[in-house]
Amino acid sequence: MGYVPVKGGTHAIEASINRLKYERLKDEEILEIKVILSSMRGMIDQVMSEASLYSPELAALAIKQAEGSMEEAVFLMRAHRSTLPRQYYSRTVETESMFVERRISASFKDIPGGQLLGATHDYTHRLLDFDLLEEEPGEIRRWLTDYKKQLESAETAQEVVYFPKVVDYLREEGLFEIYEKNDAAPDDVTKKSLQFPSSRSARLQILTRGQTGAVTALGYASLRGYGQVHPNVGEVRVGRMPIYVDHPNEAEQDHGDEFYIGDIRITEVESFVPVKVKNDRNEDDLEFEIGYGICYGQNETKAIAMSILDQCLEHTEADFPTHDEEFVLLHIDSVESTGFISHLKMPHYVTFQSKLDSIRQVKKGVQPIES
């Protein structure tokens, strides 16, 4: 019996999956989840952000299973996410109460509260560090002891310091409009399909779970001329945010009754974008608007790119793809884009046969019959 692609698949698939397992195990090295968890921070943050599921442990597991492939790890996490019950919505998170680990402004030298560099690759030189070829536990321990000793002598503040938002200063000066707080419940894009024109809450959700590379690419396109937003970064902050939920059964909610359920590390960006507005006398005037970006983990490039696209989509009148919400929002999702691109690997024997036929017919000078 010859090869029948449809029926003979079972054995072939089994063999393929075994081969995959062999590729991961062939060198007999086991990558412990805790090693990924403690040394692959960037990857974990990116996977959590694109998967919109905050769980470093599960992200580490996904990375191990996916052999480090980002799209595969995000895929695993998103699929797992579908199995989880949705119990509560948290209370609105006020980012002023963030426990800040890093906070910089590219707009003002002297921001209130100061610049806090924190941990970042930004100021390292990207020269391969050959010392990492042979790291030793003893050496690491010595370095850690020294480092901690240095920290002991550092002066610590007596109380927890909250950093004011840079934009508040400019608001006071009247350079930014002060908006009423919008307390309407946000649309949940995981429970309701995206409709156009979309609400800002839906847009921000799609942007924040967008694929890091895709969000970055489109944000970059806007900067380079295929868009009309080129912001100044007002503030980038990275830190931990406490999350609270209300009591599930009590109708009346008092402040102080909420439950603390843990904290998450996030990156938040506020970009300043000069825009044209009409003043009282109906003349064109210039004013600043904010582009907003936020995502799980330390993921600064993505958050900045998101803030650019947020502004682009607020101004849909510009004639560029980066200002078109359908173009941007429907194409930046990791699971959707990689899924459909990879579907091209599936058998297309029928459609191709049909295409072959019509091309042959046309070549013969016979018009195919329109069906």
Place this chain on the structure above:
Amino acid sequence: MKANTHFAFFDEGSKKEIRRATLKAVAIPGYQVPFASREMPIARGWGTGGLQLTLSLIGKTDVLKVIDQGADESVNAVSIKKLVQETTGVEVTEQTEKADLIQSRHRIPEVPLTKDQILVLQVPMPEPLRPVEAREYMTKRMHSEDDYSGAWLMLFEQIMKYGKTATAADHPVYVNGRYVMAPSPIPRFDNPKMHQSEALILLGAGREKKIYAVPPYTDVASLAFEDYPFQIESFEGIQCYLCGAQDVFMDELVDPETGQTTHQCNDTSFCMEQLNNNKKAEVESAYA
């Protein structure tokens, strides 16, 4: 697997190639010469164009100064200085007069430069026509046809809308009466310093893969209309609260306690020098 880095990071072939592009740029003032921009150990957009120029030019006896936003101690300036020093061992300085190679982001120093100095400017967006045309293929053609109507129209539209030209930094300039050039995002305040400059000014855009130049003693004119003349940022009646300097580019500082605004020289090494001079004069007068 281990490897040592070469003097000034690049291999000699790469340096030669970049210097050739630089020579062409000097020969055609304001013209953007494409070059095979390398991936650098700092991020694209953080000054890799300037850094490639600096590394291709620097010799063992050179003295380097790096400025970012007017400051020698700014994070990126420190990082670039460190990289050049680690790979070349050259002397670095904060004093503008002492340096023969000055790499800068967004500022031309307040102290006039001399014929023995080279100023390297980092450029994020070398294309002055980009705001009016997104496609590189088209802008290149517009340059070759001397078609700068888009740039003029942009200024004209600003006048129609706001009653004045509303360019911020990076106000386009005509170089030697032929090419319109983005002067890197230096403030309008610094544009006139390019005109008939004694020092050679080189501009490098790493991400956009372009090198261009203003040779010494070249005419550089900021785009403007006769009835709407070019205007620099105004710091009239403002002086530095540290050194008292006037007619220099200022940073605006806000006191978080009082909410009051004060001003300080943006060029930190200039400010320091002024302070030292004031002190010296004070001491001398006290003993006179």
